[in-house]
Amino acid sequence: MKIDLTPLLSGEVDEIAIDYPLTIEGSFGGVAFPDPVRVLGTVTDKAGYTALKAKLHFRYDTVCDRCLRPVSVSGALEFSRTVALSGSLQNEDRDEYLIAENRMLDPDGVFTEEILLNLPMKHLCREDCKGLCQKCGKDLNEGPCTCAAKEIDPRLAGLEKLLKNKG
Numbered sequence: 001m002k003i004d005l006t007p008l009l010s011g012e013v014d015e016i017a018i019d020y021p022l023t024i025e026g027s028f029g030g031v032a033f034p035d036p037v038r039v040l041g042t043v044t045d046k047a048g049y050t051a052l053k054a055k056l057h058f059r060y061d062t063v064c065d066r067c068l069r070p071v072s073v074s075g076a077l078e079f080s081r082t083v084a085l086s087g088s089l090q091n092e093d094r095d096e097y098l099i100a101e102n103r104m105l106d107p108d109g110v111f112t113e114e115i116l117l118n119l120p121m122k123h124l125c126r127e128d129c130k131g132l133c134q135k136c137g138k139d140l141n142e143g144p145c146t147c148a149a150k151e152i153d154p155r156l157a158g159l160e161k162l163l164k165n166k167g
């Protein structure tokens with residue numbers, strides 16, 4: 001959402017409260033956001049120092065890395081950044097700031113980026129998920145498959161052959 005900083009910069013108010021839903025569309029490596037992220041925060045101006053602080057409440061759907069069952073994750077992320085007006089900065093400083101163009105701040109891209117960058121590398125349906133059998137694909141959380149039993153040590157297989165030939 002675009003936030004008009006004019007009342008803040010003109011000294012009319014010293015804080016702008018923000019509370020709005022941010023929709024994140026698309027899928028990011030199997031992660032999708034069915035509900036909008038709730039952005040809750042403030043933009044403050046103290047002696048010409050403008051800062052945005054927000055808490056991003058999100059929920060997303062993905063799958064367990066081991067067994068592919070659906071996993072839903074809820075969480076919140078703290079966000080804090082200094083706001084600078086466009087034109088007031090050297091190019092090399094731009095990454096450290098949120099830039100307001102024409103006194104308008106549009107932080108949604110940065111919020112989305114922040115959430116995606118902080119996604120965990122791994123998602124498990126539970127800590128001790130046993131995953132799928134690599135051979136038959138059975139979900140081993142539902143019980144063992146028969147692959148392990150069928151597998152015979154190649155050395156024993158040789159012995160078995162030897163014994164059969166004898167008989």
Ligand SMILES: [Zn+2]
Binds near residue numbers: 068124125130
């Ligand atoms: Zn799992």
Ligand SMILES: [Zn+2]
Binds near residue numbers: 137138
């Ligand atoms: Zn198996």
